[in-house]
Amino acid sequence: xxxxxxxxxxxxxxxxxxxxxxxxxxxxxxxxxxxxxxxxxxxxxxxxxxxxxxxxxxxxxxxxxxxxxxxxxx
Amino acid sequence: xxxxxxxxxxxxxxxxxxxxxxxxxxxxxxxxxxxxxxxxxxxxxxxxxxxxxxxxxxxxxxxxxxxxxxxxxxxxxxxxxxxxxxxxxxxxxxxxxxxxxxxxxxxxxxxxxxxxxxxxxxxxxxxxxxxxxxxxxxxxxxxxxxxxxxxxxxxxxxxxxxxxxxxxxxxxxxxxxxxxxxxxxxxxxxxxxxxxxxxxxxxxxxxxxxxxxxxxxxxxx
Numbered sequence: 677x678x679x680x681x682x683x684x685x686x687x688x689x690x691x692x693x694x695x696x697x698x699x700x701x702x703x704x705x706x707x708x709x710x711x712x713x714x715x716x717x718x719x720x721x722x723x724x725x726x727x728x729x730x731x732x733x734x735x736x737x738x739x740x741x742x743x744x745x746x747x748x749x750x
Numbered sequence: 751x752x753x754x755x756x757x758x759x760x761x762x763x764x765x766x767x768x769x770x771x772x773x774x775x776x777x778x779x780x781x782x783x784x785x786x787x788x789x790x791x792x793x794x795x796x797x798x799x800x801x802x803x804x805x806x807x808x809x810x811x812x813x814x815x816x817x818x819x820x821x822x823x824x825x826x827x828x829x830x831x832x833x834x835x836x837x838x839x840x841x842x843x844x845x846x847x848x849x850x851x852x853x854x855x856x857x858x859x860x861x862x863x864x865x866x867x868x869x870x871x872x873x874x875x876x877x878x879x880x881x882x883x884x885x886x887x888x889x890x891x892x893x894x895x896x897x898x899x900x901x902x903x904x905x906x907x908x909x910x911x912x913x914x915x916x917x918x919x920x921x922x923x924x925x926x927x928x929x930x931x932x933x934x935x936x937x938x939x940x941x942x943x944x945x946x947x948x949x950x951x952x953x954x955x956x957x958x959x960x961x962x963x964x965x966x967x968x969x970x971x
Contacts, residue, residue, distance in 0.1 A: 687933050714868040715940075721876035722940040725889055726908035728880040732890075735799060736778035738771040742803050749807045750765040 677701040682712050689716065690723055759815050774803065777820060780910050781827055787902045788831040798834055802827040821916045824906065828920055871947040885946060892942030900935035907932055 677698070682705045688694045694702050706713045761769040781802060785795035805826050813822060871879075879885045893901060893909075899921075906917045907928075917928050 687929060687936070711867045714870045717876050718868060718871065718940050718944060719936060721879050722889070722936060722943055723908050724877055725880040725886060725943070726893070726904065726939070727911060729886060729890055729893075729909055731779040731783070733779050733782040735782040735796070736775040738774045742774065742800075742807070743767065743770075745804055745807050746765070746767065746770050749810065 677705040679705075679709060679712055682706065682709070683715070686716055686719055690720055756815060756819075759813070759819060762810055773819075777823060781823070783909070784824065784827060784902070784905055785831060787898060787905060788835050794834065798827060798831045801830045801834065805830060817919065818916070820910075821912065821919060824910075824912070824916075824920045828922075868944070869948065871944070873947070879943065879947070885943060888942060888946040889939060892939050896935050896938060899931050900938070903928055903931045904935040904939070908936070 682702055685694050685698060685702050689702060706716060758769060762773065778799070781799045782795060785798040785802075786792070788798065789795055802823065806823055809826070813819075817825070870876075873879070893904060896904065902921060903917060903923075906912045906920060907914065912920070914925065914928055914932075917923070917932075918925055921928070923931070
């Protein structure tokens with residue numbers, strides 16, 4: 677497997693969904709290619725940081741307008 | 751699950767106000783962040799979310815639960831946002847830019863994905879980066895700066911945690927497109943974090959402290 681093929685699989689790999697026929701090749705490539713190994717590690721770190729971004733807005737408060745609309749819809 | 755409604759959905763249809771308040775509390779912040787990707791105006795983004803909730807209320811009784819409630823509501827937001835955005839002249843240009851965004855397909859080679867060989871960050875565990883408030887601010891600023899579609903796909907997939915299939919449905923994109931757009935978005939975000947980790951400031955952009963100040967001024971909580 678070359679770097680381009682490995683990079684193509686990284687999205688799947690983050691979710692542990694690399695197709696079984698490519699799994700060994702992918703892992704072997706990461707073992708022998710420090711650049712891809714580093715890149716993959718950093719990509720994983722990026723994705724897990726995204727899942728932890730703080731929320732910026734309140735907008736989770738039910739306004740009277742919406743509550744009235746909800747009541748009327750019954 | 752065509753005939754089986756979740757107990758939560760049944761409560762909503764039954765007019766359970768606590769359930770509705772719970773839904774708004776749960777999805778409201780994510781919906782507003784997503785609405786912001788369609789417009790630079792906070793007021794317009796808030797209108798889009800409000801219109802979305804009204805449409806949810808109107809459509810609730812006919813909703814059969816084939817898609818998840820969350821996917822259904824985000825799909826409604828996309829339709830509302832596109833309708834409202836179409837009225838907003840500034841957004842026409844953005845929509846046009848959107849059409850030409852997918853430039854490469856998987857397997858076609860993507861030279862330039864990394865301009866330089868990746869160098870390990872000088873931390874023991876890169877995964878621990880999320881413990882740094884500053885790193886999260888840098889990441890948020892980079893996410894805000896992505897092209898519209900990349901920002902939408904990354905937001906739905908990685909921030910909201912929706913599945914690839916759900917993202918395809920919400921944005922009406924093919925699986926291949928979502929895959930490509932997601933990868934490009936993530937690659938740019940990794941690069942932003944990489945710059946921050948390596949020298950704490952970007953060489954060709956504003957200093958990190960400026961970015962952080964700017965983001966903080968927008969009211970991150």
